[in-house]
Amino acid sequence: MIDLAPLQLGPPAGRALFRIDTAELQEWLALAHSVVAPGDEASYVDWQPLERLITDHGTQ
Structure with missing residues (x-):
């Protein structure tokens, strides 16, 4: 079984939450x-490009 860790990116108003393999994240x-x-x-x-992508997606 793969252990997944939550990874949150972006500003509070337009954040994205991902789940990523914990071992790969640690590496x-x-x-x-x-x-x-x-x-x-x-x-x-x-x-900035990622923040714009997250923010723009949240306003559509």
């Missing part, structure tokens, strides 16, 4: 943590 987080120092994450990700 990805460990890799990301080894490459990007804690506190510097925002400088490596442009969240």
Whole structure:
């Protein structure tokens, strides 16, 4: 059986909730943590396209 973890993305007004394999999420987080120092994450990700997609979908 696969253990699924909830993953919420987006601003409170237009968020999306996904379920993702916990082991894969832990592996990805460990890799990301080894490459990007804690506190510097925002400088490596442009969240605006995803936020627009979530927000636009919620207004239709």
